[in-house]
Amino acid sequence: MAYVVTEACIRCKYMDCVSVCPVDCFYAGANMLVIHPDECIDYGVCEPECPAAAIFPDSDPRAADWAALNAQYAAQWPNITEKGAPPDDADAWKDTADKRALLSAAPAAI
Template identity: 95%
Template sequence: MAYVVTENCIRCTYMDCVSVCPVDCFYAGENMLVIHPDECIDCGVCEPECPAAAIFPDSDPRAADWAALNGQYAAQWPNITQKGAPPDDADAWKDAAGKRALLSAAPAAI
């Protein structure tokens, strides 16, 4: 089992989760983070740290559509091990619905 980053992360990318991950399994896209499913140890420390409530166990129905996407982009995006600064407008996007169409496939510029 692994944890999965979902739609709520898009355009928020707070990265509080990154700072607590003991195995550095987060990968960064241009406007979202994902968790590498083969690296996640299912410890769950990231879930309560996410201000956008975007992280769920892969067994949660809310994660179903996002599990494959996390695996796909984790193989393409750079690994991040330290919390960075969220976008200036992160708070405005935090509770927005319907953000999936805004997901960028581009990797983060690190």
């Protein structure tokens, strides 16, 4: 089992989860993070750290549509191992629903 980053991360990208991950399995896009499913050890410390409540176990029905997307982008985006600064408007997007259309396929500029 692995954890999955879902839609709530889009445009928030707080990155609190990155600093607690013991295996550095987070990858950064321009406006979202993803978890590499083959690297995640199901430790679970990332889930409660997410201010946007965007992280779920892959067994959770809320993660179903996002598991393949996490795997796809983890293979394309750069790995991050340290918490960075969230977008200036992250708090304004935190409770916004239906953000999937806003997902950028571009990798983060590291």
